[in-house]
Amino acid sequence: MIRFLHAKSTYTVIAIAVIIFVAYMIHSVSTRTDSTLITTTVETGSVRQLVSISGVTSAKQSAELAFPAGGIVTNVLVETGSIVTAGDVLVTLDARTLYADRQNALAALDRARADLAELLEGPTGSAREVTSETVASKEAALATTKETEAQKVSNAYHALLSADLSAYSDDPNEDALPPTVRGTYVCDTEGVYTLEVFNSKADSGFSYRLSGLETGTYIASVEQPIALGTCGLRIQFNASSFYNNSVWHIDIPNKKSAQYTTYRNAHSLAITQANSAIELATQAVALVKADANNQNAPARSEAVIRAEAAVTQAEAQLARIDASISDRSLRAPFNGVITEIDILKGETVSTLPIVTLLGDNAFEVTARVPEIDISKIVASQTAEMRFDAQPATIVTGTVTFISPQATEIDGVAYYEAKIQFADLPSWMRSGLNADIEIITAQSSDVLRIPKRFLNQTATGYEVLVKRGNTTASTTIEVLLEGNDGFVAITGLTAGDTLLAP
Numbered sequence: 001m002i003r004f005l006h007a008k009s010t011y012t013v014i015a016i017a018v019i020i021f022v023a024y025m026i027h028s029v030s031t032r033t034d035s036t037l038i039t040t041t042v043e044t045g046s047v048r049q050l051v052s053i054s055g056v057t058s059a060k061q062s063a064e065l066a067f068p069a070g071g072i073v074t075n076v077l078v079e080t081g082s083i084v085t086a087g088d089v090l091v092t093l094d095a096r097t098l099y100a101d102r103q104n105a106l107a108a109l110d111r112a113r114a115d116l117a118e119l120l121e122g123p124t125g126s127a128r129e130v131t132s133e134t135v136a137s138k139e140a141a142l143a144t145t146k147e148t149e150a151q152k153v154s155n156a157y158h159a160l161l162s163a164d165l166s167a168y169s170d171d172p173n174e175d176a177l178p179p180t181v182r183g184t185y186v187c188d189t190e191g192v193y194t195l196e197v198f199n200s201k202a203d204s205g206f207s208y209r210l211s212g213l214e215t216g217t218y219i220a221s222v223e224q225p226i227a228l229g230t231c232g233l234r235i236q237f238n239a240s241s242f243y244n245n246s247v248w249h250i251d252i253p254n255k256k257s258a259q260y261t262t263y264r265n266a267h268s269l270a271i272t273q274a275n276s277a278i279e280l281a282t283q284a285v286a287l288v289k290a291d292a293n294n295q296n297a298p299a300r301s302e303a304v305i306r307a308e309a310a311v312t313q314a315e316a317q318l319a320r321i322d323a324s325i326s327d328r329s330l331r332a333p334f335n336g337v338i339t340e341i342d343i344l345k346g347e348t349v350s351t352l353p354i355v356t357l358l359g360d361n362a363f364e365v366t367a368r369v370p371e372i373d374i375s376k377i378v379a380s381q382t383a384e385m386r387f388d389a390q391p392a393t394i395v396t397g398t399v400t401f402i403s404p405q406a407t408e409i410d411g412v413a414y415y416e417a418k419i420q421f422a423d424l425p426s427w428m429r430s431g432l433n434a435d436i437e438i439i440t441a442q443s444s445d446v447l448r449i450p451k452r453f454l455n456q457t458a459t460g461y462e463v464l465v466k467r468g469n470t471t472a473s474t475t476i477e478v479l480l481e482g483n484d485g486f487v488a489i490t491g492l493t494a495g496d497t498l499l500a501p
Contacts, residue, residue, distance in 0.1 A: 038500035039466065045448050047480045047488040049441040051376055055367030055385070055419065057432045061334045061359030067093060068327050070350045073343055080341055083360065084332040090355055091343060095328040102321045109314035116307040119299045131292035138288045142281040149274030156263075156270035161185040164257035165233065167195070167248040176241035180225065181250055187231035189213055193250040195235075197243040206243055213252060335360040363421065363428050365397060367436055368407070368414040376440040377402055383419050385434040389427065396422045399438060443480045446488040454478070454487055455501045464499040465492070471499055 071093035078090050123131070165181040179195070191213040200207035202219040210216045214229035220243065225234035233250075237243055254260060299307075340356035343349055365385065369377050381399045397419040406413035419436070421428070455462045455473075465474045476491035 037466075040450055040453055040498050040500075042447055042449055042489075042492045042494055042496040042498065044445060044494050045486070046442060046444040047446060047448050047482040047486045048439050048443075048484050049376075049480070049482050050437045050484060051369070051373045051440055053367045053369055053373070053417075053436050053438065055365045055417075055434050055436050057363050057365050057387075057428060057430055057434070059336075059359045059430045060362040060364050061336065061357075062430075063333055063357050064353035065090070065330055065333075065355040065357060066351055066353040067091075067330060067349055068351065069324075070348065071095075071328060073345050073347050073349060076341070076343060076345050078338050078341060078355075080338055082338040084336060084338060084357070086332055086334045088332045089329045090332060090338070090341075091330040091349075093328040093349070095325050098321055098325045098328065102318065102325065105314065105318040105321050109311070109318050112307070112310040112314040116304075116311050119303055119307050122298065123295050128296055131288070131295055134288050135285070135292050138281070138285040142278070142285050145277050145281040149270075149277050153267070153270045153274050156267040157188070158184055158186060160260075160263040160267045161190065161253045162233075163253065163263045164259050165250060165252070165254050166257075167235070167250050169246060169248055171247065174246055176243050176246055177238040179220075179235050179237045179243075179248060181228070181233060181235055182225050183228075183233040185231050185233055185252055187213070190252055192252065193228065193233075195248040195250070197246045197248070199244050204237060204239075206237075208248075330355060332357060358430060363424060363430060364400075365419040365421075365434060365436070367417045367419060368409075369402070369417050371406065371413040371415070374402070374415050377415075377417060377438060381438055381440060383436050383438045385419070385436045387432050387434045389429075389432050390425070393425070395425060395434075398422065441480060441482075443488040446479060447490065447492060447494060448486045448488050449492075449498060451481070451485055451487050453498045453500055461489075463492070464501060466497045466499050 073091060074094050075092045076090075077088075077092075078084060084090065162183070162185040165185070167178040167181055169176075169178070193210060193214065194212045195208040195210055197206050197208045197220065199205060200219065204220045204222045207217060207219045210218060210229060214231065216229065218226075218228070220237045221235075222237045222239035225236040227233070228235040228250075253263070334357070336357045336359045338355060339358045341354065343354040365383075377399060379399050379402060383397045383399060385395045385397060386393070387395065399417055400420045401418040403416040406415055408414075449463065453463055455464075460475055461478050462473045462475050464471055474491065476489045479488040479490060481487045
């Protein structure tokens with residue numbers, strides 16, 4: 001009985017304590033003042049989703065310059081800090097041997113071009129005149145040869161026709177002496193003269209009728225030879241002979257003469273020699289004409305191609321030497337500032353870099369984006385950067401490039417991104433570190449509230465709206481949830497007061 005009473009009093013004490021605690025809590029809630037409530041006001045502003053990364057500036061153009069071949073330095077035209085323009089000569093090497101080679105190559109090119117021009121132009125005017133005169137001379141020689149040889153043949157022929165001419169009678173009883181025939185037969189017809197003698201009143205007492213090769217009636221002369229026809233022969237009758245009614249014949253040529261064969265052979269030889277001489281002269285004309293045509297003819301296409309190839313080869317050789325000479329001068333590839341130079345005049349350089357050139361006022365920021373954020377980054381997004389050199393200044397830029405290839409650092413994949421400055425600050429230098437926030441999403445000029453005043457329910461989002469002395473739960477729509485501490489909403493009015501849940 002005593003144990004039961006003791007247990008009962010224990011439970012009673014516990015129950016009273018719980019009741020007192022609950023009553024205190026209710027009282028505390030009911031008597032809480034506005035000064036202990038956490039509130040905010042719905043405002044108009046922007047909400048952003050950001051990716052925070054870091055980066056470092058670098059020159060968009062930076063080069064370590066070197067010669068493609070070694071040599072001795074002849075001039076150093078810049079020093080550290082020199083501002084240069086693209087194309088400016090920075091350092092030169094000795095190139096005297098190359099310039100000598102260039103003169104030789106230039107002479108070879110001039111020679112090749114002259115050969116081509118001469119080939120296309122053909123012989124000179126004087127050369128053409130010489131060939132023309134040579135042809136004319138050979139043609140004149142041919143004409144002279146023909147004329148000369150024709151005369152020789154003609155002379156031999158007429159000598160054959162005129163050799164040892166004599167008159168004879170077919171009458172075996174003729175006792176008169178044959179008339180004497182003299183002169184050179186100049187006609188070209190072979191045949192027989194026939195003389196029929198008859199009495200006449202001529203001084204000699206007789207005349208004759210001529211027939212055969214020529215015709216006519218002529219007086220006979222016993223005192224001196226007179227013309228026998230018109231072909232150059234002359235005839236004289238003997239004064240002591242009686243010729244009346246006699247008939248005489250004269251053969252042209254006299255084939256019965258002992259000299260006939262000699263003269264015939266001489267004539268044949270003259271013809272052979274004439275033909276040979278004329279053939280040689282004709283060949284000489286043909287040869288000089290062929291030579292003239294060859295010299296004056298347009299150049300063959302094969303010869304032109306060879307000459308053009310020689311010009312091209314000479315031009316290529318000259319271009320190669322010019323390129324080698326150009327390689328003896330180290331030039332600035334772009335505008336910039338010399339940040340380092342490690343060479344002196346007279347030193348021998350190799351193909352290692354000797355000049356460092358930094359692009360003039362052309363910087364960009366290189367950042368590494370971790371793989372967890374890479375899907376949020378796209379080109380053209382805006383970036384806000386704070387540099388350690390100017391932490392109070394926000395510098396804006398634009399993402400211009402995202403590398404598709406990852407670089408693994410401590411087991412995490414990072415992707416390189418390039419950020420272009422919107423406006424380049426005058427204090428910007430290469431190698432400055434920056435904290436970067438890339439804006440991946442943004443809603444501007446919207447209603448926004450701090451994220452902590454948002455209460456998520458099974459059906460959406462609610463907030464506690466305080467109007468006067470009353471507080472009510474209101475459903476809202478979230479448009480954008482930023483990671484800058486704010487959310488963009490609809491369903492409220494600017495100026496509404498919210499209570500923290």
